[in-house]
Amino acid sequence: MAAREADEAVEWAAREGWNPGRADAAAFLAQDPRAFRGLFVDGALAVTLSATAYDGGFTFIGFYICRPDLRGRGLGYALWQDTLGRIGGTLGLDGVLAQEKNYARSGFVLAHRNIRYGGKAPAGMPDPRVVAIAPAQRGGVAHAVAHLNAVAQLDRTCFGFARPAFLGAWLAPPFGHAMAFVADGAVKGFGVIRACREGHKIGPLFADDPAVADALFRTLAATVPGAPVFLDVPEPNAAARRLAKAAGLSPVFETARMYRGAAPDLPLGRIFGITTFELG
Numbered sequence: 001m002a003a004r005e006a007d008e009a010v011e012w013a014a015r016e017g018w019n020p021g022r023a024d025a026a027a028f029l030a031q032d033p034r035a036f037r038g039l040f041v042d043g044a045l046a047v048t049l050s051a052t053a054y055d056g057g058f059t060f061i062g063f064y065i066c067r068p069d070l071r072g073r074g075l076g077y078a079l080w081q082d083t084l085g086r087i088g089g090t091l092g093l094d095g096v097l098a099q100e101k102n103y104a105r106s107g108f109v110l111a112h113r114n115i116r117y118g119g120k121a122p123a124g125m126p127d128p129r130v131v132a133i134a135p136a137q138r139g140g141v142a143h144a145v146a147h148l149n150a151v152a153q154l155d156r157t158c159f160g161f162a163r164p165a166f167l168g169a170w171l172a173p174p175f176g177h178a179m180a181f182v183a184d185g186a187v188k189g190f191g192v193i194r195a196c197r198e199g200h201k202i203g204p205l206f207a208d209d210p211a212v213a214d215a216l217f218r219t220l221a222a223t224v225p226g227a228p229v230f231l232d233v234p235e236p237n238a239a240a241r242r243l244a245k246a247a248g249l250s251p252v253f254e255t256a257r258m259y260r261g262a263a264p265d266l267p268l269g270r271i272f273g274i275t276t277f278e279l280g
Contacts, residue, residue: 001036001048003029009036009048012065014197018277019230021194021201022175028052028279031166036063039079046070047079052279054161057089058264062278080106090261094277100256108258113235114274117249121200121221121229130219133171133178133190150187151180158206158271159280160264166279176200177223181212188212191273193220199228205273210239213272217243232274240272 001009006025013020021027028035032052039047047070050063061083066076084091084106094114095103104110133151151171156162171178175195181188189207193200202220207213221229231249233240234257255277274280 001038001045005038005045006036008045009038009050009063009065012048012067013063013278016065019196019198019201020278021173021196021276023173023194024276024278027166027169030169031163031279037079037083039075041070041075047076049079049083050278051083051087051091053087054163056161058161059087059089059091060278060280061091061093062276084260090259090263092257092259092263092280094255094257094274094280097254097256100258103256103258107260109260109263111257111259111263112268114232114255114257114277115235115241115244115251116230116232116253116255117241117244118199118228118230118252119247119249121224121227122218122247123225124218124222126219126222127181127215129183130179130181130215133180147180147182147187151190154187154190154206155204158204158267159275160266170275177220179216179220181207181216189216189270191216191220192275193223193229196230199230200224201230201232201276203232203273204271204275205231205240206270207272208270210243210272213240214243214246217247217272221247231272232277234268234271234274236268237271239269243272 010020010025035050035052037049038045047066048063052060173194176193178192180190189212191205193202231244233244
């Protein structure tokens with residue numbers, strides 16, 4: 001699908017209540033310009049599906065939506081089968097719980113649940129150890145650029161695969177902020193807050209320990225005091241769930257993280273917020 005059609009897929013996601021970010025499509029396409037696939041009926045888009053490829057043989061599935069007036073005809077399943085038939089290696093997805101059995105029939109295995117927490121951003125003082133990130137290709141503050149390689153390495157550790165093209169866009173959100181926690185000259189964590197159709201989402205939120213994650217979360221949230229914020233937490237990370245609850249957030253949605261093929265060995269204890277349910 002072309003970029004304008006990818007924008008249409010994001011609009012469909014908004015209508016489904018998935019609350020995508022205001023600039024998500026551009027960042028997704030930076031990682032994989034061929035990620036968005038569509039099935040068309042009479043020249044009009046009928047089904048969307050993204051299959052974002054990463055170096056290392058990993059693909060993440062998202063944006064699986066059939067136009068409401070065409071549901072029940074097998075069109076979504078046709079695009080699903082065609083897409084999976086073209087992809088090798090490991091596939092991942094964050095699916096709604098009601099579809100878990102259907103994904104299992106396609107060979108996907110549950111790894112863990114994710115919980116979306118939402119509520120009003122708590123007011124608070126920014127932590128002075130949390131500084132802005134400025135991707136080198138976009139220019140910016142020298143001390144932040146100096147730590148960009150460390151941010152990329154932490155992202156690779158927590159995501160499982162390198163994604164430099166995606167990070168180049170995601171770390172410079174046009175409607176948000178990207179920040180790193182730096183202590184004794186070393187990056188201990190980083191996070192991004194971006195404007196969505198409703199409020200703001202914080203993701204990723206990767207940190208060496210709960211204290212670093214809390215400092216990052218509160219500094220990011222302080223940029224939008226009182227506004228709705230959302231944080232997608234891997235259920236096995238009990239410290240992340242405690243962080244969300246201590247900030248006054250409550251569970252609003254859950255997904256099933258599932259893989260087909262060898263699942264990446266992720267350090268869930270350092271993942272306090274998933275990047276997005278569409279990209280993993």
